[in-house]
Amino acid sequence: MSVDPYAVLGVAKTATQDEIKKAYRKLAKQLHPDLHPGDAAKHAEFQAVSAANDLLGDPEKRKRFDAGEIDASGQERPERQYYHHYADQDAGGRYAPEGDTGGFQDASDIFSDLFGRRQQGGAGARGHGFHARGQDLRYNLDVDFMDVARGAKRGVTMPDGNRIEISIPPGLKDGQTLRLRGKGGPGFGEGPAGDALVTVAVRPHPVFxxxxxxxxxxxxxxxxxxxxxxxxxxxxxxxxxxxxxxxxxxxxxxxxxxxxxxxxxxxxxxxxxxxxxxxxxxxxxxxxxxxxxxxxxxxxxxxxxxxxxxx
Structure with missing residues (x-):
């Protein structure tokens, strides 16, 4: 059964983007791995909340999910991939197995090619493998005023438990997003990993x-x-x-x-x-x-x- 990202964040399907953002921030602060070291259940909840926000926090991804074009993990639904593969054919040949398959033996072989599974027993079957870039993952990070005033390096724990160092450049503004190349979701096949997008919230200073x-x-x-x-x-x-x-x-x-x-x-x-x-x-x-x-x-x-x- 697929996970409902709206249910994970505890918001209605009619929620505004701002309501989604607020719900994510509240849950992320409660479930962050730094607050629950060694708690696998809380770690899993944090990962689920981050994945749901990655999907619903992006208006374009949310629109495609609501339309049924992608699933809760942000991946194309198989039937959509089949359609896209045949989108340039005439209307009569898009769905018919006996139509022009562009060199594939049958429709099942098309999916073998897409997902890297070789068709068993077909002499003409091909399995080139499916390669795609991993998902971009979104996070929120609270930082001290002096960190953005002077620049700093801070270690943070990612949902997978890995601890990485983030460079905070001087002059970074509240609400600005840092892109960490290759620190997002893993790629598919030989595809590269996605990026981690870290939105910074700056704590106020009592003097400055x-x-x-x-x-x-x-x-x-x-x-x-x-x-x-x-x-x-x-x-x-x-x-x-x-x-x-x-x-x-x-x-x-x-x-x-x-x-x-x-x-x-x-x-x-x-x-x-x-x-x-x-x-x-x-x-x-x-x-x-x-x-x-x-x-x-x-x-x-x-x-x-x-x-x-x-x-």
Missing amino acids: KRDGNDIEVDLPITFDEAVLGAKVEVPTISGPVTMTIPKGVSSGRRLRIKGKGIDPGKGAAGHQFVRLKIVLPDHIDAKMEELAESWRDHAGFDPRKDLRRET
């Missing part, structure tokens, strides 16, 4: 945010650093650097550290933009209150005058 190849950071500074200026340490994706805070800056002021963004290896690296945020201590002591009152009495500064003018 990305805008293209630029990096953005919110930097807290003290009241005195804002008034007097200072040299402060700022984190970057390549390590901390010292930055000069000019005198008299306000919260929201944006400073640039040139070349400290993501370097994708092609063209110039991005920059890091630092947004300043003046932060007061939780407890305001008497000396700070006295300083603020003294300044208020003689400064006459109104930071909201432009706001009133515009309204």
Whole structure:
């Protein structure tokens, strides 16, 4: 009995591509071999879920499966192969065994040729073998922000239990897909293996945010650093650097550290933009209150005058 890929993913046949994707991601996270080492049953379930997603996650393959042109493994159904072989004949000879068989002794010999099985006892039987490229298999991989910011190599366990190393290039974007040549399903006959298509989901970072190849950071500074200026340490994706805070800056002021963004290896690296945020201590002591009152009495500064003018 053939496996129903819709049932494997737990979705209806009317499910949208987005619903299929969400169902696969949920199951893949639950069943991944890294979470169940040595559990053959969970391993088999993970393989089934991956195969179902490979079929239904591809709109064209899904359409052909729903039309009955391919089976749940993505292979042509035998009767379709028979039809394709005869598609260029006249309508009367496409299905008749006694029609022109192009050198085959009978219809069964056609399938012997397609699947590499030699017909027994037929003097004119031929068995050249069926060779086809293996299936492309799709996977999802969660990676750290710093892995895509700086580039990294990460080992992952494939459904067959083999552990391979994946190179994550710097600048890879969330949702982008890596193609691993020859790491997909095995080929048929002498056909090559398919590819593994790994879609990357980037985990957010608590400090760094990305805008293209630029990096953005919110930097807290003290009241005195804002008034007097200072040299402060700022984190970057390549390590901390010292930055000069000019005198008299306000919260929201944006400073640039040139070349400290993501370097994708092609063209110039991005920059890091630092947004300043003046932060007061939780407890305001008497000396700070006295300083603020003294300044208020003689400064006459109104930071909201432009706001009133515009309204």
